[in-house]
Amino acid sequence: MREVSVIGVGMIPFGKYREKTLAEIAWPAVKQAIIDAGVKKTDINAAYCGTALGGMMSGQRVLKQLGITGLPIVNVENACSSSSSAFREAWIGVGAGVYDVALVIGVEKLTKFGGGTLPLEKEDFEVAHGLVMPALYGMRAQRYMHDYGLTPEQLAKVAVKSRKHGALNPDAQFRNAVTVEEVMKARPIAEPFTLLHCCPSGDGAAAAVVCASEIAGRFSGKPVRVLASEVNSGRYMTGYRDMTTPEITVRGAHEAYELAGVGPEDVDVFEVHDAFTIAELLYYEALGLCGRGEAARLLEDGTTSLGGKKPVNPSGGLLSKGHPVGATGVAQMVEVVRQLRGECGPRQVEGARVGLTHCTGGGISGFDHGACSIHIFAN
């Protein structure tokens, strides 16, 4: 396997684009990534499009708009990890030498489904019984509060931190800060969550151009190396499980760190899958930023805020950016690549050299997840 680099990234501001088609949502992000990479359309050997609910031929519909045709286009679905799984396929294809340059797209149009409810699979036992995501993470939060003494105020501070970061990100759906009081007094969703504990729904797109590191010099884009690309599925164990341990993330992180030859102590910036406030805290622990029960301390002492030693979600995370399911994975990569290139302006993590993205989802079988992806990048 050859080393692979990201040489171009692009995304559109996440939001509600009811009047646009899926292709219209995506193509500006793709165009931005291509220009950023400095590749010609004909340099692109293959394209992977991650989307959870975009419908048949999503990638083909997007790329037709740009005249990028006649190449292998493969659509990848892995729930929240759709475009990060698509990225891994591109990483394998380029690493193997089957392709020199590949394009990765993440796109979703959730406004297509009207309100906030997505077409979940009723064949999934848990979904059929109402264990949808806010309920699932609400239970996890309750358990964590019980086990480790996390307070409602501390939990609200995750949203406060994310929204503070998001206010600095022109691509975030929510670009205003909120207070602990505002978070706690918002509309209740699933105890202990109010609306501001939950990431907003919406539409969005993100894209990345990858190539073999050995040929990155042919193009004008600033290369950021891929140290690890990892996708995992849950174990679906029966019997007792600790619902505050996201096993799939713990296992994936171990594999990714080993592959990259770095540890959590080496990572300067993290983008993690904070679909709900509690999730971010659970992932501090699962990714090795701290021990069990210590997440609140990292939040309270500013370690994971911009300016701290281990900034998490400088983009504002899903809580600020929104979570157009298939677009999220590559959007996290866009942020980390821009951080490693020092292009993030007021939200820049100074001197960031190594970054990690973490995306997990597909709530099949309750506390195990269907797909978790972890990527590590370095400049």
Next chain:
Amino acid sequence: MREVSVIGVGMIPFGKYREKTLAEIAWPAVKQAIIDAGVKKTDINAAYCGTALGGMMSGQRVLKQLGITGLPIVNVENACSSSSSAFREAWIGVGAGVYDVALVIGVEKLTKFGGGTLPLEKEDFEVAHGLVMPALYGMRAQRYMHDYGLTPEQLAKVAVKSRKHGALNPDAQFRNAVTVEEVMKARPIAEPFTLLHCCPSGDGAAAAVVCASEIAGRFSGKPVRVLASEVNSGRYMTGYRDMTTPEITVRGAHEAYELAGVGPEDVDVFEVHDAFTIAELLYYEALGLCGRGEAARLLEDGTTSLGGKKPVNPSGGLLSKGHPVGATGVAQMVEVVRQLRGECGPRQVEGARVGLTHCTGGGISGFDHGACSIHIFAN
């Protein structure tokens, strides 16, 4: 890239399984492939699940039933080429050495949508204007009849041949032969097609286990080598196009033959994407079995029938087997692998050594297709 072999295949008889879940449709095919390969569940390093309309986390839902968990599972959508595109991703992953053994699944439950109408994307210009598949292929048939003097009787004979083959295949949805008269007198669908010119809708699943050829000896499955794996997308050209030339198949065939180091003259058995009778004839020409306008001759003189020199669709093709979209690509491979292993009983192509599968679909932008996949295998 290492050479890759198929060491196990499985499928269920295609049909209508309204009472079963997607996972219940798929797992028996997967189990059959695993037993056929002689691999243990823990030998499998990754799984790819091709499905066009199975919904989120299809692969995860299937594999959970078999306790195959904790590995990378990636769902692939490419319309009719969904599972053949999934196969290509497995081929790349194993070829690259990222995995030693990978599982490929194709599955679809079309009865979920009630009748014959699938949830097509209205954002597609042609779909929005009613250019659905029977209409599109009907026009192609009209044009071919006009240009080359193909008669309605000859066109009907494609269905007669396919159903004759299908009668020998226990996995086919239709297992009875039909006459030219029956085909021509069936219910009209889109001139010149009657119902029997069109493949039936339905549910189905197929699976394959692939591994690096260099380690195939570790397992008991009989290896069949993958000589070429190719996926392409259409060019979406504006202006005049010859609607009887499936450009994407012509281009893909050239690439696949070059990669495999064989030509059409070397291929002993073909499984092609005969969603409609005319399609099979167009693909004789596109795959290089004959020149332009000569397809009817190959059909009439028995060249492409069982017992002829170049049998096409010994399985009965989509016209007999049915076309559960995401399952079709791997189901074609199941047939070709079994043919190359000499296991097809009354429909065996004697001495078959090289086989080709061709799957194309995603009718975006009319006569160009969104995804075409061609695979060449040898024993």
